Amino acid sequence: MSSTSVGQSDQSFKRLLARYEPVIGLEVHCQLNTASKLFCSCKTEFGSLPNQNTCPLCLGLPGVLPVINKTAVDYAIRMALAVGARIREKSVFARKQYFYPDLPKGYQLTQYDLPYCEHGSLTLDNGRVIKIERIHMEEDAGKNIHGDNASYVDLNRAGVPLLEIVSAPEMYSPEEAVDYLRKLRAIVRYLGISDGNMEEGSFRCDVNISLRPRGASKLGTRTEIKNVNSFRNVEKAIAYEILRQSDLLDSGETVRQATLLFDAATGRTQMMRSKEDAPDYRYFPEPDLGPLFISSERIKTIQFLIPELPEARKKRFQESFVIPEADAAQLTEEHELAAFFEDVVRLVDGKVAPKIVANWINTEFLREMNNRQAQWASPILSAGDLAELLRLIGEGTISGKIAKTVFEEMIEKKVSAKSIIDAKGLVQISDTGEIKSVVADIIAQFPEQVVQHRAGKPKVFGFLVGQVLKVSQGRFNPALVNQSLKDALDGDPKS
Amino acid sequence: MAGIDPIQMSACAIASAVNEGSIKAADVVSSFLQRTEDLHRELNTHVFWDKEAVQNETEKQLDYIEAARRAQKYLPLAGVPIAIKDNIMAEGSIVSCGSKFLQNHRAAFDATVIKQLKQAGAVLMGRTNMDEFGMGSSNENSAFGPVRNPWNRSHVSGGSSGGSAAAVAAGMTTLALGSDTGGSVRQPASFCGVLGLKPSYGAVSRYGLVAYASSFDQIGPIGTNARDLARTFDLLRTHDPLDSTSVDTSAFEKTEIQLERPLKGLTIGIADELLQEGLDEDVKKSFFESLEVYKELGCTIKKITLPNLRHSIPTYYILATAEASSNLARFDGIRFGVRASKPGASLKDLYAQSRSEGFGREVKQRIMLGTYVLSSGYYDAYYAKANRMRELIRRDFAAAFEYGVDLIATPTAPTTAFVLGQKTDNSLSMYLMDIYTIAANLSGIPALSLPIGLDRKGLPIGLQLMGKTHHEGELLRSAYQYEQYKRWTERPKF
Numbered sequence: 010m011s012s013t014s015v016g017q018s019d020q021s022f023k024r025l026l027a028r029y030e031p032v033i034g035l036e037v038h039c040q041l042n043t044a045s046k047l048f049c050s051c052k053t054e055f056g057s058l059p060n061q062n063t064c065p066l067c068l069g070l071p072g073v074l075p076v077i078n079k080t081a082v083d084y085a086i087r088m089a090l091a092v093g094a095r096i097r098e099k100s101v102f103a104r105k106q107y108f109y110p111d112l113p114k115g116y117q118l119t120q121y122d123l124p125y126c127e128h129g130s131l132t133l134d135n136g137r138v139i140k141i142e143r144i145h146m147e148e149d150a151g152k153n154i155h156g157d158n159a160s161y162v163d164l165n166r167a168g169v170p171l172l173e174i175v176s177a178p179e180m181y182s183p184e185e186a187v188d189y190l191r192k193l194r195a196i197v198r199y200l201g202i203s204d205g206n207m208e209e210g211s212f213r214c215d216v217n218i219s220l221r222p223r224g225a226s227k228l229g230t231r232t233e234i235k236n237v238n239s240f241r242n243v244e245k246a247i248a249y250e251i252l253r254q255s256d257l258l259d260s261g262e263t264v265r266q267a268t269l270l271f272d273a274a275t276g277r278t279q280m281m282r283s284k285e286d287a288p289d290y291r292y293f294p295e296p297d298l299g300p301l302f303i304s305s306e307r308i309k310t311i312q313f314l315i316p317e318l319p320e321a322r323k324k325r326f327q328e329s330f331v332i333p334e335a336d337a338a339q340l341t342e343e344h345e346l347a348a349f350f351e352d353v354v355r356l357v358d359g360k361v362a363p364k365i366v367a368n369w370i371n372t373e374f375l376r377e378m379n380n381r382q383a384q385w386a387s388p389i390l391s392a393g394d395l396a397e398l399l400r401l402i403g404e405g406t407i408s409g410k411i412a413k414t415v416f417e418e419m420i421e422k423k424v425s426a427k428s429i430i431d432a433k434g435l436v437q438i439s440d441t442g443e444i445k446s447v448v449a450d451i452i453a454q455f456p457e458q459v460v461q462h463r464a465g466k467p468k469v470f471g472f473l474v475g476q477v478l479k480v481s482q483g484r485f486n487p488a489l490v491n492q493s494l495k496d497a498l499d500g501d502p503k504s
Numbered sequence: 505m506a507g508i509d510p511i512q513m514s515a516c517a518i519a520s521a522v523n524e525g526s527i528k529a530a531d532v533v534s535s536f537l538q539r540t541e542d543l544h545r546e547l548n549t550h551v552f553w554d555k556e557a558v559q560n561e562t563e564k565q566l567d568y569i570e571a572a573r574r575a576q577k578y579l580p581l582a583g584v585p586i587a588i589k590d591n592i593m594a595e596g597s598i599v600s601c602g603s604k605f606l607q608n609h610r611a612a613f614d615a616t617v618i619k620q621l622k623q624a625g626a627v628l629m630g631r632t633n634m635d636e637f638g639m640g641s642s643n644e645n646s647a648f649g650p651v652r653n654p655w656n657r658s659h660v661s662g663g664s665s666g667g668s669a670a671a672v673a674a675g676m677t678t679l680a681l682g683s684d685t686g687g688s689v690r691q692p693a694s695f696c697g698v699l700g701l702k703p704s705y706g707a708v709s710r711y712g713l714v715a716y717a718s719s720f721d722q723i724g725p726i727g728t729n730a731r732d733l734a735r736t737f738d739l740l741r742t743h744d745p746l747d748s749t750s751v752d753t754s755a756f757e758k759t760e761i762q763l764e765r766p767l768k769g770l771t772i773g774i775a776d777e778l779l780q781e782g783l784d785e786d787v788k789k790s791f792f793e794s795l796e797v798y799k800e801l802g803c804t805i806k807k808i809t810l811p812n813l814r815h816s817i818p819t820y821y822i823l824a825t826a827e828a829s830s831n832l833a834r835f836d837g838i839r840f841g842v843r844a845s846k847p848g849a850s851l852k853d854l855y856a857q858s859r860s861e862g863f864g865r866e867v868k869q870r871i872m873l874g875t876y877v878l879s880s881g882y883y884d885a886y887y888a889k890a891n892r893m894r895e896l897i898r899r900d901f902a903a904a905f906e907y908g909v910d911l912i913a914t915p916t917a918p919t920t921a922f923v924l925g926q927k928t929d930n931s932l933s934m935y936l937m938d939i940y941t942i943a944a945n946l947s948g949i950p951a952l953s954l955p956i957g958l959d960r961k962g963l964p965i966g967l968q969l970m971g972k973t974h975h976e977g978e979l980l981r982s983a984y985q986y987e988q989y990k991r992w993t994e995r996p997k998f
Contacts, residue, residue, distance in 0.1 A: 065612050065613055069834045070612060070834075071599070071601070071606070071715075071834065072592075072714045072715075073711070074711050074746060074747050074749075075748065076745065076746060076747075076748050077748065106830055106878075108833065108836060108852075108855050110838045110851070113834060113839060114834050115832075115833020115836060116830055116833060289879055289880045291830075291879060291880070291883075292878075293826060293827075293883075293887060296717075296718035297748060297749065298748050298749075299748060
């Protein structure tokens with residue numbers, strides 16, 4: 010096996026991808042953020058004391074019966090509609106049977122041969138449409154906790170509703186896989202059905218991957234990498250598996266179908282079990298539930314609740330705000346960010362171009378949000394405060410450069426732009442008389458440069474502007490300084 | 505009413521007397537407590553019987569009944585003792601399901617039926633012995649020993665609700681609850697000379713019933729007369745939001761008010777193919793005599809054919825064991841139940857040891873059978889095929905009812921109660937005991953067993969009536985009118 014790590018040999022990795030095409034399929038387990046579990050009324054909240062959110066049902070006590078959570082089904086329907094999938098009128102929960110201490114009933118309720126949803130799709134940034142083969146509902150298992158001399162079981166998570174979203178094996182690079190995941194996560198967040206948090210495990214991913222020689226149509230033998238818990242790790246796990254599988258193929262060996270675990274610490278995959286050891290889950294229809302019926306009326310009602318989704322919002326931003334696709338894509342990745350942008354655009358009231366708002370939000374604002382690890386529930390600045398600041402730029406009250414210092418101070422001190430500007434006297438000066446007098450001073454101070462400028466040396470003009478602004482401590486309106494200096498130097502007849 | 509021994513009274517008579525104050529619920533309860541105390545060892549009808557504990561538990565309910573009486577609030581089962589099969593949850597009780605595995609399992613909640621009974625004024629009268637997890641036809645598969653038949657102690661009580669049927673027959677309780685997966689209420693009722701009803705699937709909530717085979721199980725009442733059964737069934741039949749398979753029957757007419765309606769015009773179907781080999785002569789004779797009674801009562805007897813019913817037993821033993829293998833997976837020694845004394849080195853050992861020690865032979869046999877039929881590569885040949893057969897059996901019944909038959913009559917069991925130990929070495933001959941009863945569970949229709957006589961050894965014979973789904977009224981009415989006509993009042997001697 011190769012010991013090459015990915016970062017060290019980007020070039021050889023590229024050469025390798027010129028010979029082999031990776032074929033990637035993703036299975037995402039997305040935790041629905043319903044208040045209660047899928048088959049009982051226990052809370053689903055994260056971070057409770059072990060076994061606090063349990064009842065006879067999710068403890069698997071004898072004598073209990075599951076009752077489906079209607080909200081979870083409604084959320085599942087939202088997801089199906091968001092990816093344009095077909096919803097089955099009659100779907101069936103099955104028992105997937107295996108023994109493990111975190112599985113209290115000895116079986117997991119999941120949809121098997123009759124899932125509620127099939128045939129959806131999702132479009133990547135590069136325009137490729139990835140098929141979503143199926144989506145089904147299932148319950149989560151609990152968690153085993155291993156101590157020094159004993160193991161413990163926490164069943165808070167047992168019975169929490171999940172959607173399993175299965176793509177077709179149609180992604181051909183680690184980047185496509187990550188883009189697919191980002192898009193999918195954006196959708197569940199837009200729909201408000203999941204927080205999509207990979208670290209807390211509410212958005213988990215299994216990766217199927219095989220290699221085939223470029224140009225070949227037959228698929229190679231695939232391996233499945235379980236529970237990769239960040240976008241970065243998805244990329245790393247795929248890259249590692251590409252290296253591992255290509256090494257095998259290059260040395261004339263075969264890839265064995267297997268389930269692997271990704272070790273984030275070493276960046277490698279490890280064998281979990283081979284195909285031969287695959288358990289027999291003995292699926293059969295859950296007799297305690299009966300089929301799940303989803304009526305077309307119910308689907309219609311839920312259709313009304315589907316918000317504008319990232320893809321459509323991105324297009325709308327591009328068209329109605331005249332901003333580049335990359336900006337629109339970044340702004341619409343998260344629903345809250347897009348809404349924030351729209352709020353600011355509305356509040357600047359046409360005084361600032363949306364493109365400038367987009368730049369400010371995508372760079373200054375997001376950088377500070379990340380630096381301060383702020384959440385959308387309490388952003389570093391309100392949309393109103395940011396809009397005020399931008400409006401002051403647009404109106405020429407302060408320069409863009411000053412605005413950046415004001416911005417930081419607003420965050421630090423939690424005060425309005427106006428009060429900072431007033432307190433520090435940062436208002437931009439647009440008095441042409443005052444500007445002209447400084448311009449005249451500067452021309453007098455730098456006669457040599459004036460000669461150079463007149464001889465056609467291009468950089469000198471900028472130097473002279475800089476000198477004027479320096480005198481004003483950045484408060485002169487730069488456009489007016491430009492104009493005034495130009496007039497003075499080029500001998501405007503009126504001056 | 506005062507002066508009459510409550511042990512001789514029907515549930516309806518006790519309830520009337522208690523409601524009107526002519527008898528005290530506490531006196532009724534103490535008569536039955538004493539009767540159970542006197543007889544339970546001999547018949548082994550109860551598990552973990554502790555007179556004082558049961559008595560203490562009745563106090564709160566007696567207060568409730570007394571308060572209702574003072575408020576002149578009518579309770580349909582005021583002061584009526586009811587014994588509960590040991591697979592139905594009653595908060596605070598040990599619910600062992602006749603298994604060593606659960607001998608320390610204390611119920612954390614009340615089954616829906618227990619709530620309903622308490623509300624109706626019934627008094628819980630101990631937990632009755634049963635075949636382990638409901639798997640058996642003779643009550644010899646209980647981890648706590650077999651139940652003995654009150655009519656003859658060397659014979660079996662039938663199963664799996666053997667303790668419930670025997671306790672009613674012996675007058676230790678007025679009513680009992682059983683559960684019926686393939687005949688487990690009707691067959692012991694037949695063997696013990698009492699009545700037992702298996703309601704339509706979905707009519708009575710299964711919430712709190714420890715599942716054996718979920719798509720077959722139904723809780724049903726056992727009693728000494730049709731009116732008691734009708735009243736109990738009427739109050740148990742409600743839609744339960746905790747049971748997704750429970751049916752909303754609120755629009756249906758109560759069965760008790762239908763009892764007096766004449767049977768004239770009813771058609772009873774009989775299928776010759778079910779009355780051939782293996783059927784005991786005495787049982788057969790009584791069966792045909794009972795049909796004569798129904799003719800007298802104005803019914804028409806019509807020959808029908810149920811061609812697929814001969815596949816009932818294999819179909820049942822594939823589907824029910826498949827479900828059982830899954831339902832019993834939770835008994836793994838991890839969270840509750842008995843963990844192996846020597847759990848072994850690995851997790852796998854812990855499971856294997858705990859389950860090897862905890863389960864009895866029949867349960868293990870059925871778990872293995874069920875695991876096998878669901879295994880990859882065998883599913884289609886067994887489970888899927890059996891499901892198709894189940895559908896054909898349903899259609900047989902649908903065709904018969906469409907043909908104009910209102911009820912279908914068979915013996916409840918091919919023989920009367922057999923001698924203890926006689927069939928324990930031969931699973932197949934034991935399974936054949938369920939030949940008449942299983943089809944109702946496969947198709948979900950209601951069925952009832954009523955006593956129609958004794959064989960030459962003095963053991964009771966039962967008649968099974970099966971009806972259309974949610975037509976329990978016709979079954980109970982037919983049983984009631986038979987009782988009124990025959991006045992069959994024989995009880996076992998003590």
